[in-house]
Structures are given as structure tokens and as C-alpha cells.
Amino acid sequence: MHKKKAHSRKSEKGTPGLRGRLWIDGAAGTFLGYGRIILLERIREYGSISKAAWSMKMSYRHAWEVVDSINGQAPKPLVETATGGRGGGGARLTDEGEKAIALFWELYRDFQKYLERRQKKSLQLWR
Amino acid sequence: MHKKKAHSRKSEKGTPGLRGRLWIDGAAGTFLGYGRIILLERIREYGSISKAAWSMKMSYRHAWEVVDSINGQAPKPLVETATGGRGGGGARLTDEGEKAIALFWELYRDFQKYLERRQKKSLQLWR
Numbered sequence: 001m002h003k004k005k006a007h008s009r010k011s012e013k014g015t016p017g018l019r020g021r022l023w024i025d026g027a028a029g030t031f032l033g034y035g036r037i038i039l040l041e042r043i044r045e046y047g048s049i050s051k052a053a054w055s056m057k058m059s060y061r062h063a064w065e066v067v068d069s070i071n072g073q074a075p076k077p078l079v080e081t082a083t084g085g086r087g088g089g090g091a092r093l094t095d096e097g098e099k100a101i102a103l104f105w106e107l108y109r110d111f112q113k114y115l116e117r118r119q120k121k122s123l124q125l126w127r
Numbered sequence: 128m129h130k131k132k133a134h135s136r137k138s139e140k141g142t143p144g145l146r147g148r149l150w151i152d153g154a155a156g157t158f159l160g161y162g163r164i165i166l167l168e169r170i171r172e173y174g175s176i177s178k179a180a181w182s183m184k185m186s187y188r189h190a191w192e193v194v195d196s197i198n199g200q201a202p203k204p205l206v207e208t209a210t211g212g213r214g215g216g217g218a219r220l221t222d223e224g225e226k227a228i229a230l231f232w233e234l235y236r237d238f239q240k241y242l243e244r245r246q247k248k249s250l251q252l253w254r
Binding site: 015016017018019020021022023024025026027031073103106107110111114118122123 | 142143144145146147148149150151152153154158200230233234237238241245249250
């Protein structure tokens, strides 16, 4: 799945067309965006924030800051860390975390469709 | 007009909600996006790439590179420079340039409406 995503992003470069980025802001700035959702999915996959960070070539410290930012802006935490906290223990997604991932991909897919529709409608000019 | 835009961007920060960015890619990467459209509008306003760059705190060199990138990816140039080239002369938008600006703002407004619609539909979860 990760390879497929990396590929689909890469293949977009150099292809003329309408492009966009979508994210959800919270009270303190970015709450959820593409990169943050991938981090959440990796936490689900690895059961650990440090392993998730490592898999994305993200620093452990940055991953923790992102998780703190996500949890701090959500009504209920999206990631739960086991006793041991930063030192040990694991991490898992809450039901809210699962819902957030599903919602984001739903928004993302709808947005891709929107971009395709708008492109057909508006960019004949440069075709 | 510039003040109004700066304000509307600023006021969005810290307001929870769905956010997005939109741009048009050409064969060599970004063709037109928010910043490039502002640069084109400033070229129209000042009749000069260097003055337009200065008004945006952009380097002269970068502004020229952006204009080259835009013109190089468009079927017909969007910016025309008078004899004198980089050294002197002025710059003006072509009809294609005017059309591109109008198209971009049309896309931009439609996109803002899309974001509002999607936000109402999908983000009740965090309201």
C-alpha cells in the first residue's frame, strides 16, 4: 500500500492538470493532513510511535509532537499510548482515530473527483 | 485589494475547518498557483517584473524564473517583455495572461465553495 501511494504521487509530477492539497485545521493550526494520516496508519501498523516514525524517515521527536498536536486538538485522543509513555510501551489508535482516518480518505477521494471534474470543465484552454 | 487578501488569509489561521490549496501543473511542474497569479497581477499593476517582484518581497531573479516557467509551459506567453529584456523595458500581460488570471480566480472561488460544502457535510464530528 505504501509503495502504491508513493508511486501515484510520483506519477502525478510532470502531468499537466489541476492539482490540490486538502487538510483539516484545528484551533492550533493543522489538525489532520495527508502526512499525519499516513503517520496514524503507520502507528496502527507498527503499534509504536517510534517504529511508525522510523518507517517514514521521520524523527521520533517530530512524530511525538505531531501526535501531541493531533490529540490536543481532537475532542477525544486519536492515539493512545500504553504505560511507559515516551520510554517504552506501545501506541494504538482509538475508535476516534479510526474514524478520523476513514473520514480523511473519504474527503480525499471526493476531492480527487472534484479536481477531475473541474479539470474537464475548465482546462480545455491548455489541452 | 492586496490588503484584503492578506487579511483573509490571516484570519483563516486558528479557525478549525477544512482547508485546501489548488494549483495547475504543466509539463515541467507548477504552472499556475496562488503566488504566481499574484505575481501576474502585480506585473499588470506595475508594468515591470522587477517592480512586481519588489512589491512582493520576491527576488528579481526568482520572479524572472517564475515568469520563464509560466511562459515556457503555456501554449502562448502570458507575459510579454519589451525590448531591453532583463535590463530595461517593461512587461505586460497578454490576453492569454488575462484569461489565465480570470480562470484561476474562477477555479479558486469554486474551490472555496467546495470546501465550505464539504465542511458542512463531513466535519460535524468535530464541531
